[in-house]
């Protein structure tokens with residue numbers, strides 16, 4: 001049985017920031033990451049990030065990941081087990097994991113869950129056909145492994161992820177037949193949409209997919225226009241010959257371990273799914289278990305890093321580390337979060353958190 005001060009599950013921007021913050025205050029930290037490489041979603045983000053300079057805006061996502069990894073690797077208080085998947089959190093505080101085919105047991109004093117999110121799927125005939133991908137999978141194929149998914153793509157979803165991945169497909173020499181979006185407006189930033197339109201790719205709002213077709217893999221898709229009640233308008237069907245259909249229809253917090261640890265959970269649409277109730281300092285209803293990043297509500301890497309830092313400071317403080325500086329650091333992190341969420345994109349998160357707080361359910 002491995003004993004440790006703070007166990008962090010997930011080595012993405014939230015987990016790595018939590019590790020650095022807690023270790024800087026003197027706590028011993030173990031990060032476990034199911035992938036072979038640390039960095040989470042950042043490893044495949046080749047584009048420059050927006051936001052504030054404090055969260056490395058202007059740098060490319062994978063560079064931010066490299067910096068966070070370096071910060072942890074250079075800290076003797078941080079131990080990393082990559083290729084290790086957390087399996088369960090038990091009543092006696094023991095966490096079980098699998099790594100290199102071995103069943104592992106860890107007994108931490110505090111736990112920070114930073115497991116991120118998973119991609120959403122939508123229902124349509126033949127949606128299980130080879131050639132249908134999530135946008136994150138397409139990014140991983142292209143930007144991590146250097147493989148293009150096909151020749152001609154239909155992108156579903158005009159949020160930032162759909163727009164960014166479409167642009168990366170074009171950069172890789174893949175044709176994007178169209179981006180379709182069920183909502184009447186484009187969800188992503190105008191700057192991304194404009195780049196796509198300048199490249200000649202149509203963005204069809206109020207459109208959806210009716211079906212995919214093909215013999216052994218995708219050969220095309222039937223799309224159609226939607227009316228104001230989101231119903232298909234007969235006669236508007238179009239047949240697009242594509243060999244890839246890419247779904248960029250949102251992410252859901254990866255909260256299985258929260259459920260399993262018996263945290264009180266609530267469905268909050270603004271936070272993209274079921275999320276654990278938690279207080280301002282990200283501690284859930286299970287004392288000593290904190291959440292940070294997309295697992296607490298899908299947002300962006302910038303807020304994931306700040307939430308990670310906040311959770312790391314709070315967990316370390318809970319173990320008696322940094323009591324002289326922690327209150328100031330906590331206040332700084334909280335101020336940074338509210339600054340990040342002050343723009344139009346952050347309002348959804350603010351409303352989601354308010355919905356949790358309003359009902360008095362998030363007071364732990």
Ligand SMILES: Cc1cc2nc3c(=O)[nH]c(=O)nc-3n(C[C@H](O)[C@H](O)[C@H](O)COP(=O)(O)OP(=O)(O)OC[C@H]3O[C@@H](n4cnc5c(N)ncnc54)[C@H](O)[C@@H]3O)c2cc1C
Pocket residue numbers: 009010011012013014015032033034035039040041042045047049050084085086087114115116117135136139161164165254292293294295298299300301302304
């Ligand atoms: C395609 C795509 C494009 C994006 N583009 C941008 C962008 O341009 N700008 C921006 O700010 N944000 C962007 N984001 C969002 C951003 O990447 C995420 O908000 C951010 O990575 C969340 O950080 P995180 O640490 O919470 O989760 P993640 O980065 O997802 O990290 C979670 C980590 O936990 C690990 N994990 C999960 N379960 C377990 C387990 N049981 N045991 C061990 N490890 C586990 C995962 O392998 C992963 O490494 C994008 C996301 C996607 C999917």
